[in-house]
Amino acid sequence: MRACAMPCRGSARNAAAAVGAVLAAGLLALPLLIAACGEKSGTAQPQEITKATVCSLDGMLLMEHPGPKGQIQYDQGRPDFFCDTKEMFAVYLNPEQRKRVVAVFTQDMGKADWNRPEGHWIDAKGAFYVFGSTRHGSMGPTVASFGREEDAQVFAKKHGGKVLRFESVTLSMVSLDGGVVRDEHGTR
Numbered sequence: 001m002r003a004c005a006m007p008c009r010g011s012a013r014n015a016a017a018a019v020g021a022v023l024a025a026g027l028l029a030l031p032l033l034i035a036a037c038g039e040k041s042g043t044a045q046p047q048e049i050t051k052a053t054v055c056s057l058d059g060m061l062l063m064e065h066p067g068p069k070g071q072i073q074y075d076q077g078r079p080d081f082f083c084d085t086k087e088m089f090a091v092y093l094n095p096e097q098r099k100r101v102v103a104v105f106t107q108d109m110g111k112a113d114w115n116r117p118e119g120h121w122i123d124a125k126g127a128f129y130v131f132g133s134t135r136h137g138s139m140g141p142t143v144a145s146f147g148r149e150e151d152a153q154v155f156a157k158k159h160g161g162k163v164l165r166f167e168s169v170t171l172s173m174v175s176l177d178g179g180v181v182r183d184e185h186g187t188r
Contacts, residue, residue: 044073044103046121049081056080057087057176060138066115067137068145070124073103083138085145088124089174109144110151120147125166128152131173133161143174 049062049069060083062069070088073079076099082088085106092104104124112120114135122145130144130152144161146152152163 046071046103046105047073047079048119048121053081055083055087055138057082057091062138063116063118065138066117067135067142068107068109068112068117070104070106070145071121072101073105075100075102085129085137085143086139086174087176089143089169090171090176093169093171093174095171106145108147108151109155110146110148122147127166129164129166129169130156130159130161131164131169133159135159143169 051061051063053062054060055062062081062083065083068085070082070085071079072082072088072092080091082091088104088106092101105121106124106127107117108120108122108127109117112118124145126147128146128149128151130146133141133144133156135144135155136142144152144155144159146155149163155161156163
């Protein structure tokens with residue numbers, strides 16, 4: 001028996017058709033794969049902080065400071081923890097953010113002790129936030145987070161501030177520059 005040095009024409013057509021079918025199936029499945037890579041807060045679980053948990057931005061020990069904390073979980077690697085909700089928002093809203101976020105959590109201050117907040121993690125995207133209150137967190141004025149709008153309203157009446165939803169928060173509202181950019185422009 002002699003083997004063909006060149007593939008038969010029928011086989012080449014069949015192979016091309018098979019490759020075309022596989023490519024077409026891949027293109028049809030691509031939107032589903034992309035959608036599957038989006039944020040899935042419902043499947044991720046918040047991680048508890050310990051005495052050794054440090055803030056991803058400044059290295060401060062979270063348990064040593066009052067006020068609500070935050071955490072951002074990604075599709076790969078460890079979550080980022082924040083000793084302050086302003087930091088959590090600043091990182092999440094930063095246009096330079098390159099990691100794929102799968103969940104964002106904060107603490108429900110309607111249930112947690114302000115001076116020693118532990119546990120009571122809630123989905124940050126469904127929370128209510130009080131901006132401009134007199135209560136301070138680890139870095140001074142902070143953004144109080146609540147699982148229920150009623151708790152946020154009671155807090156705002158007692159400590160001042162305005163209640164907002166997650167999607168209403170902008171990067172300029174949580175700037176971590178401490179006013180340096182504004183000061184620099186004011187001295188020119």
